[in-house]
Amino acid sequence: MPIRSDHAAFGDLLRDCRRARRLSQLDLALHADVSQRHLSFLESGRARPSREMVVQLAQALDLPLRERNRLLHSAGFAGLYPQRRLEAADMQPVQAALDLLLRHHEPYPAVVVDRAWNLVMANAAMERVLAMTGDPQERWRKVCGDGPRNIMKMTFHADGLRPLIVNLNEIAPPFLARTAREALEHPDVQDVLDEVLRYPGLPSKLRHIDLEASHLPVLPTHFRVGDIDLRLFSMMTTFGTPQDVTADDLRVESFFPADEASARLLRMLAG
Structure with missing residues (x-):
């Protein structure tokens, strides 16, 4: 179930992650096996991603686990990866x-x-x-x-x-x-x-x-x-x-x- 997110907007965060890796929309679309048009809609907020799409994009961007959770949160979903204390x-x-x-x-x-x-x-x-x-x-x-x-x-x-x-x-x-x-x-x-x-x-x-x-x-x-x-x-x-x-x-x-x-x-x- 989607949850409320107080993080940055998904589209803005996705675009920032893509640009940090110096990827064009076309580059990321090819890596993630999605259309460039759909990716453009996600970044502009004209489309909302599914949980599976967020995970797919995070994997294509090779994001650290902390940032994968952050991307999920920004889209209104719970994170996938726990954060345990080293002493656990x-x-x-x-x-x-x-x-x-x-x-x-x-x-x-x-x-x-x-x-x-x-x-x-x-x-x-x-x-x-x-x-x-x-x-x-x-x-x-x-x-x-x-x-x-x-x-x-x-x-x-x-x-x-x-x-x-x-x-x-x-x-x-x-x-x-x-x-x-x-x-x-x-x-x-x-x-x-x-x-x-x-x-x-x-x-x-x-x-x-x-x-x-x-x-x-x-x-x-x-x-x-x-x-x-x-x-x-x-x-x-x-x-x-x-x-x-x-x-x-x-x-x-x-x-x-x-x-x-x-x-x-x-x-x-x-x-």
Whole structure:
């Protein structure tokens, strides 16, 4: 049964999702196996979609589960995908998998974050790396206050890691561009991005995001703490075929040493 929706109009949201993926109406119509005329009517509000049509379009757009639910809500239907807490009993296999990945990545750092870069879990190696910069708890407090610990804020805040990143002007554009693309569909990501871009002292050229920013396949971040240099690059891991919004939002960022000196440093920190 359709339900009342207080969300954006379905047609507007559908059009925004399509444009965010740089698809024409014809492109999406072909992907979704519907006529362009019908798609035009849906976007303009001249036609109302069935639940099956909303699901079909969401799949064609390859929307994250959270956004599939949002699209269903905007059309007046209940969402299909639940959102459980990570601590819930039936999420234990997910939590166990994340624990395993973090432990097995030692002595290299690894974290679990959500789409807005809020820190969900971290291994001991990440704690050791942050401890190189001083008291990690105090640094988190200065950057995030009483709010959720956020990796993006920690990276760009003046009291976070920004002063320690030697090649900030190299690594920031692709990082910000990726986040800006995700923010087109996720308001919570946009909130974090807006806050970061308002940080005092952030180089002005970084406030103008180039969505097409691209660099080499792997771009190490170069940290310098005193006379110690640490170069790391990262790899993202996500769950395949998730059926829960929380699982779909989570990703593991695993950091690897970019040179032997960094590998030795990380092994030394691990004792």
